[in-house]
Structure formats: C-alpha cells, structure tokens
Amino acid sequence: AQKVTQAQTEISVVEKEDVTLDCVYETRDTTYYLFWYKQPPSGELVFLIRRNSFDEQNEISGRYSWNFQKSTSSFNFTITASQVVDSAVYFCALSGQNAGNNRKLIWGLGTSLAVNP
C-alpha cells in the first residue's frame, strides 16, 4: 500500500525564519514519483516540484529546497527566509509506476504554514 505522512499539522514561524516541512512516504514500487503542492488560502493547488525515485539529487529553486533521502523514505521541503506570502497549506504526494494508465496521486494530510510578520 502507498502512504504519505506529514506529521506536522501546523507550523508557525516569524518572517525570515527558515522552516522545514517533513514528508515520509511508503511504497512497494521501485519506480515512483514524489511531489509537493502548495495550496494558498484561495484554494487552488500549485505544483512546486516532482522528483522521481532514481534521482536523489537535492534541488534548490530560489528560497525553496528539497531533500530526498531514499534510505529514510523522506522528501523534506525547506523554505529559507520565509515570507508572509509563503503562508499556505503544503501537501506532499506520491505517485507509483504501477501497471496500466493510472498515475493517481496519494496525498499527505498537509502542513499548514503560517508565516507571521
């Protein structure tokens, strides 16, 4: 069975602090994909990153960085120098390379991040 766990329900930081959002996943697939999505108060889902299971290289995009550790089944997301506009719910998701034409996403419960001025 596939599962995504985001243990942090809510995080509150002060602007300019760094914050790390944790994501732990479970899957029996040897090939799989991990994602992070942002859901601002307006409700839409904003794609942030996709990482496949063969690519453990960490990625940095501006103030965002992602740490993929296959050994611990984790795909953590760090925001450096957080800003008020980063306030949102962040979802980690998993997609398996199963047979057929389905690439459904399995979602974590989300972490609600509040960045206070």
Added chain:
Amino acid sequence: EPEVTQTPSHQVTQMGQEVILRCVPISNHLYFYWYRQILGQKVEFLVSFYNNEISEKSEIFDDQFSVERPDGSNFTLKIRSTKLEDSAMYFCASSSRVSYNEQFFGPGTRLTVL
C-alpha cells in the same frame, strides 16, 4: 500558458439533486483525473480516465458518481443524487503522454450540498 479550467467555481445544490461538474483539460493531454478535498482535509483521489474509459476509481467513487468525456474538450463528473457529505472542493487534473506524472490541476469547483 495552457491551463485546466473548471466550471462552475461554486455550485450550491439541494440534497438529492444531480450535479455535473465540468472541466476542460489541457488540449493535448490524454490522462484525466478527479480529486476531492473536504474542507480542511487532505486531497483524495476519485477516478482516473484514459482512452475513453476509467483506469482506476477509489472506494469513494461509487455508483452515484460517473465521468464522461462527451466531446474532444470537456471532462465531466456527475453526481446523481447528492448527499450532504459530498460537499467538498472538486479538482480536475490532466497530464500528457510525455509527462504523465506531472498533473496540472484546475482551480477547483466548490460544491455545497444543503
């Protein structure tokens, strides 16, 4: 930049009524999905659709739900007899053959069942 669109943005209906939620996926995409998010909860997979048939459906997607691609552009989700617990945000997503693991999401339709 191409995007997935959904209509309406908000639908209010009475319990027992039928609703149809509409989605226009990105034009060259071949894989289509519906997800649901009950307020304050996680996003849940409902159904995937490829080559004019359902690829997979979750346990949520019971006989009250159906999907259709009536023409070359629209992808619809029908709920035959809505229940109070169907109140949620419904997201449509699509992906291409080339990048099938990157799903592009629409802005969602908020369904309120009274």
